[in-house]
Amino acid sequence: MFRWFNSDKGSAVERFVQRDALKPIELLPWILAIAAYYVFPSYLPLGSQILLTILFAISLDLALGYAGIITLGHAAFFGAGAYAAGLYALHVTGEPLSGLVVAGLAGGILGFLSGLVILRTSGLTLIMLTLAVLLLVQEFANRARPITGGADGLSGISMKPIFGQFRFDLFGHTAYWYCLIVLFFVWLFALLLVRSPFGRALTGVRENVTRMHAIGAPVRRRLVTVYTISAVLAGIAGGLLAQTSQFVGLATLGFERSGEIVIMLVLGGIGRIYGAFVGVVIFMIAQDTFAKADPAFWSFWVGLMLVLIVLFARGGALGVVDQALRWVRKVRR
Amino acid sequence: MKFARFAALTLAAVLLPLAGASAQTVKIGFITSYTGQNASVGAMMDQAVKLWMKEHTKHLPAGVKVEIINRDDTGPNPEVAKRLATELVTRDKVDFLAGVIWTPNAAAIAPIAAEAKVPFVIMNAGTSGIIPSGGAPYVTRVSFTLWQSSLPLGQWAAKNNLKKVYSLVSDFGPGIDAETAFKKGFTDGGGTVVESVRMPLATQDFAPFFQKVKDAKPDAAFVFIPAGVQATGVMKAYQDLGLAQAGIKLIGPGDITTDEELINMGDASVGATTMFHYSAAAKRPANEAFIKSWKAEYGSNSTPAFPAVATWDGMAAIFDAIKAQNGKMDNAKSAAFLKTWKTDNSPRGPISVDPETGDIVQNEYLRRVERVNGVLSNVELETFATAVKDPWKILNPKK
Incomplete structure (x- = not known):
């Protein structure tokens, strides 16, 4: 799978075999992320938030972009992971890596159970049901004050150093590397997944579900599987938030978080993994900049930016890049 | 030189x-x-x-x-x-x-x-x-702190012929503090809290909660919500369901009659009695x-x-x-x-x-909403307690 150079020459078969080879440009996000650590040392807390949100967006991309499961309730899994990691750190141990496993499990179990029920439907009904699942989980967390702290949230979480070596410091150095490394492995996993036969089958389901039924593909099983995987990853993202901010509140289960992550993904471009990177970075940096320049009316500027992007760049930021590249090639010929 | x-x-x-x-x-x-x-x-x-x-x-x-x-x-x-x-x-x-x-x-x-x-x-x-x-x-x-206002309010209520009070607070830290502090002051003085209900923090429509208050027929409703526009929502529900006519008084910390919202509340708020550290109408x-x-x-x-x-x-x-x-x-x-x-x-x-x-040490004033020169104001009736330290810390010295 890892071929560093992707030649344009060669037979059609060769090109087909090589289409999944890792291109050098795919390393660019990692180079930038490492560079950002050295160039913007005072922005690391925001940096870790961006990294874990990218992870969350990748998880959504698997469900929404690749399998076509339109959801407004993805924060349910994010929040489940966050609460699981928070409770685990409070009551069991503050060891971070096992905490992430617990967070992923919590997201995954919720994803599997709710997926079994709601993925029987599609379209508007499905959107409503994803939202309903989110609201149920949110209200449960709100009501279960003895466990979750209700509207006050879970506080007093203290994390142990990673591998007993790297303490979570005030400046966010450890948190940044921690998020970056977790994101790297999730990215590798997501690439393998979408470029596997299973991933191709998902695209088939998205593009023509009737035909997939006709050729005998187990459509619903595929959907539940990818939904569960996606929920596991969302849970891990939530776990990262709980561990790095050492606080879990109801906002992790908020409808706003669900909506914003869809916006960020659409902003970058769906169904291409890298849309998650581009969209999250654009949205969160813009939001942070606007909020600091104009704390009272920043949401207006963010809204305006989104309207303009929806009007003029429908395929998201990467869609625009694609169009530009196509145009350049045309001109060269 | x-x-x-x-x-x-x-x-x-x-x-x-x-x-x-x-x-x-x-x-x-x-x-x-x-x-x-x-x-x-x-x-x-x-x-x-x-x-x-x-x-x-x-x-x-x-x-x-x-x-x-x-x-x-x-x-x-x-x-x-x-x-x-x-x-x-x-x-x-x-x-x-x-x-x-x-x-x-x-x-x-x-x-x-x-x-x-x-x-x-x-x-x-x-x-x-x-x-x-x-x-x-x-x-x-x-x-x-909510303890600073709600504990003295409970003591005042017990002394002023309120026997049964229904408690209604927002379900988060300050609300629970208000509920606990009021109950302590009130029951120590011989009063009874007939029911303690916690409302979700983001509640917009308070009518269902106030309907239950009305059905319980207490002498007064003790209410806390975080001050701001929700205070007007509370007052609207109190008025729409006719609790004042049913003889149920409205009491609470000053959040429920917060000065900037009084202008939106109308006459329903007249008579609401609160304990608080500040009123814009103070002399x-x-x-x-x-x-x-x-x-x-x-x-x-x-x-x-x-x-x-x-x-x-x-x-x-x-x-x-x-x-x-x-x-x-x-x-x-x-x-x-x-x-x-x-x-x-x-x-x-x-x-x-x-x-x-x-933590802050300050006076607590007993106030009632009245029309002064046509303007709704939290009129300070008396300085109920001076130099009040946070009572919660005195009652829980180890926390």
Whole structure:
């Protein structure tokens, strides 16, 4: 799978075999992320938030972009992971890596159970049901004050150093590397997944579900599987938030978080993994900049930016890049 | 000799502006909710800061400047508040953290203040436990605690022929404090709390809750919601369901008749009895001067309520700390100074910070909403208790 150079020459078969080879440009996000650590040392807390949100967006991309499961309730899994990691750190141990496993499990179990029920439907009904699942989980967390702290949230979480070596410091150095490394492995996993036969089958389901039924593909099983995987990853993202901010509140289960992550993904471009990177970075940096320049009316500027992007760049930021590249090639010929 | 004098004067002429140029800039990181739930309270706190800066910048020691860095925590979102506070101390290197409406946000910021050793002045959030009984390093609160108002209110209610009270509070830290404190004061005095209901924090429509109150036929409803537009929602439900006509009084901490919302509440609010540390209608000279300059700045329909006053006093405390050190800020000294700060000149009367805990000590006034010259006001009937320390810390010395 890892071929560093992707030649344009060669037979059609060769090109087909090589289409999944890792291109050098795919390393660019990692180079930038490492560079950002050295160039913007005072922005690391925001940096870790961006990294874990990218992870969350990748998880959504698997469900929404690749399998076509339109959801407004993805924060349910994010929040489940966050609460699981928070409770685990409070009551069991503050060891971070096992905490992430617990967070992923919590997201995954919720994803599997709710997926079994709601993925029987599609379209508007499905959107409503994803939202309903989110609201149920949110209200449960709100009501279960003895466990979750209700509207006050879970506080007093203290994390142990990673591998007993790297303490979570005030400046966010450890948190940044921690998020970056977790994101790297999730990215590798997501690439393998979408470029596997299973991933191709998902695209088939998205593009023509009737035909997939006709050729005998187990459509619903595929959907539940990818939904569960996606929920596991969302849970891990939530776990990262709980561990790095050492606080879990109801906002992790908020409808706003669900909506914003869809916006960020659409902003970058769906169904291409890298849309998650581009969209999250654009949205969160813009939001942070606007909020600091104009704390009272920043949401207006963010809204305006989104309207303009929806009007003029429908395929998201990467869609625009694609169009530009196509145009350049045309001109060269 | 002459030359020496000339040289000295020249040197002074050159150095003086230099001293001015190398002026101390003191940075205050001000975090509040400009958007989200209770954005109106955030805007009011922001107005208080701006008015304070306008009137008092000139009283700073020569060459000292104060810079306010505003940040929006977007409502009760502790992880956002925590990140903003971290950035303010690590990137902007602020000398003070200040503001904060919401309890969970303040609770998330307090450990940052301790770890970074930056003094943190809480200007609203009122849950007692944010500052534990032994105090929290680098944290000072200049606002209030719910225990300060609700415990005396319970004692007052028991003495004033209220036998059965129905308690209705928002389901989060301050609400639970209010409920517990009122119950303690009321039942110790012989009253009975017939039912304690906690409403979701984001409740908009209070009618279903007040219908249940009406059915229970208590003597009074004790209500707490975070001040702001929700207070008007409470009053609307109280009026629409005719609780006043049914003989059910409305009592609570001053949040339910918060001064800036009275104008929207109408006559339903007349007679509501509250215990609180501040009323915009108070007759103290310091308050009248404060109200006058507020209305001159923001218009006659704008009324500052308790969050504005706490912000105002918090700014006063910070300015005093700056003056005490002549602008050469040392965080440990600032924090120590704030913990012994006091003034007789607050719009709410004499106030001080309890040096043992860093929490506010102030008077509690019994008030009733009345029309004064056609304007609904929280009229102070009596100073119910003076120099009240946070009762929760006295009752829970080990927490």
